[in-house]
Amino acid sequence: xxxxxxxxxxxxxxxxxxxxxxxxxxxxxxxxxxxxxxxxxxxxxxxxxxxxxxxxxxxxxxxxxxxxxxxxxxxxxxxxxxxxxxxxxxxxxxxxxxxxxxxxxxxxxxxxxxxxxxxxxxxxxxxxxxxxxxxxxxxxxxxxxxxxxxxxxxxxxxxxxxxxxxxxxxxxxxxxxxxxxxxxxxxxxxxxxxxxxxxxxxxxxxxxxxxxxxxxxxxxxxxxxxxxxxxxxxxxxxxxxxxxxxxxxxxxxxxxxxxxxxxxxxxxxxxxxxxxxxxxxxxxxxxxxxxxxxxxxxxxxxxxxxxxxxxxxxxxxxxxxxxxxxxxxxxxxxxxxxxxxxxxxxxxxxxxxxxxxxxxxxxxxxxxxxxx
DNA sequence: CCAGACGTTGTT
DNA sequence: GTCTGG
DNA sequence: CCAGACGTTGTT
DNA sequence: GTCTGG
Numbered sequence: 001x002x003x004x005x006x007x008x009x010x011x012x013x014x015x016x017x018x019x020x021x022x023x024x025x026x027x028x029x030x031x032x033x034x035x036x037x038x039x040x041x042x043x044x045x046x047x048x049x050x051x052x053x054x055x056x057x058x059x060x061x062x063x064x065x066x067x068x069x070x071x072x073x074x075x076x077x078x079x080x081x082x083x084x085x086x087x088x089x090x091x092x093x094x095x096x097x098x099x100x101x102x103x104x105x106x107x108x109x110x111x112x113x114x115x116x117x118x119x120x121x122x123x124x125x126x127x128x129x130x131x132x133x134x135x136x137x138x139x140x141x142x143x144x145x146x147x148x149x150x151x152x153x154x155x156x157x158x159x160x161x162x163x164x165x166x167x168x169x170x171x172x173x174x175x176x177x178x179x180x181x182x183x184x185x186x187x188x189x190x191x192x193x194x195x196x197x198x199x200x201x202x203x204x205x206x207x208x209x210x211x212x213x214x215x216x217x218x219x220x221x222x223x224x225x226x227x228x229x230x231x232x233x234x235x236x237x238x239x240x241x242x243x244x245x246x247x248x249x250x251x252x253x254x255x256x257x258x259x260x261x262x263x264x265x266x267x268x269x270x271x272x273x274x275x276x277x278x279x280x281x282x283x284x285x286x287x288x289x290x291x292x293x294x295x296x297x298x299x300x301x302x303x304x305x306x307x308x309x310x311x312x313x314x315x316x317x318x319x320x321x322x323x324x325x326x327x328x329x330x331x332x333x334x335x336x337x338x339x340x341x342x343x344x345x346x347x348x349x350x351x352x353x354x355x356x357x358x359x360x361x362x363x364x365x366x367x368x369x370x371x372x
Numbered sequence: 373c374c375a376g377a378c379g380t381t382g383t384t
Numbered sequence: 385g386t387c388t389g390g
Numbered sequence: 391c392c393a394g395a396c397g398t399t400g401t402t
Numbered sequence: 403g404t405c406t407g408g
Binding site: 110112 | 377378379380381382
Binding site for chain 4: 003005050100130132133140142273
């Protein structure tokens with residue numbers, strides 16, 4: 001199935017990466033328009049996206065008839081992951097993980113999906129890739145799965161960069177050839193997952209909540225050794241156009257594009273990304289499964305050697321505050337009451353036990369030294 | 373007719 | 385809001 | 391999806 | 403075991 005993704009590009013770069021050929025040939029190449037979610041919700045780029053977050057979603061601008069000037073045919077509307085049906089009662093944040101995915105096999109029968117689909121609420125969920133856990137004898141190994149046109153290998157002494165592979169003529173719908181160096185990140189090939197969305201209107205008449213579910217299918221052979229379900233991937237511009245264009249492509253035709261696909265690349269990644277608070281770019285970096293796990297100490301050193309980035313309130317990678325409870329890099333301590341009091345308790349307990357000169361090598365001390 | 377569900381996962 | 389089960 | 395919590399009191 | 407938070 002699909003319960004975790006990465007989507008780390010900035011809005012502008014996502015728009016660039018989603019440029020498309022207008023149906024009106026005279027208009028030529030277009031970029032979708034970015035529309036921030038109503039009601040102060042926001043998209044934050046992240047290498048570790050969990051359900052409940054807002055992520056960019058492509059839809060037809062015809063969904064905004066009368067509400068919005070539609071200067072292009074497509075709009076990128078960040079939406080909450082986890083579909084909140086329009087009839088939902090009560091707090092929509094209480095909608096559980098049950099609507100993160102929509103099984104293609106039953107989507108035309110089930111009320112939760114059928115109704116929005118018949119309203120044309122078909123969308124394309126944008127992501128750098130998604131994660132899947134292979135289970136084996138009680139162990140779980142996460143894999144990152146992404147477009148075959150990307151290579152998620154970090155070069156030495158450089159930030160995350162992407163090498164372009166030879167272009168598959170069947171998949172060249174969003175390739176930005178120019179500005180090779182400066183827009184290297186922007187030319188990342190996003191994964192396009194078919195989805196269904198709905199709009200929930202709160203009883204107090206405040207801003208509506210847009211939300212989506214990722215459509216899943218039985219896994220294709222490239223993926224089934226990891227997991228038996230996979231998201232429905234749209235692999236060229238014709239498929240994307242048919243899925244988005246609800247006004248001209250009826251549902252029965254559009255669903256022909258919902259099927260298992262083969263053109264994917266994947267590699268194992270660190271188990272640390274299982275915790276969705278871990279937002280390091282390492283989430284998508286390959287790990288060698290033959291090697292024994294790196295000792296915590298070296299992970300810590302690696303983290304300390306990362307260049308400090310600007311203050312980031314949304315935890316992309318560089319913690320700027322002392323991670324008093326967190327025992328691994330790039331974690332942010334929970335701001336909840338419970339954690340706060342737990343921290344205080346733990347600190348107090350440790351202080352009480354500790355001998356003055358005992359712990360020269362403790363991670364906490366190293367962090368403090370570094371920050372100071 | 374009304375009441376109650378509306379969904380997915382993995383595991384045994 | 386709409387469908388299913390009783 | 392996974393990880394982590396799951397609780398109450400009185401006092402500053 | 404089950405729910406919440408991310």
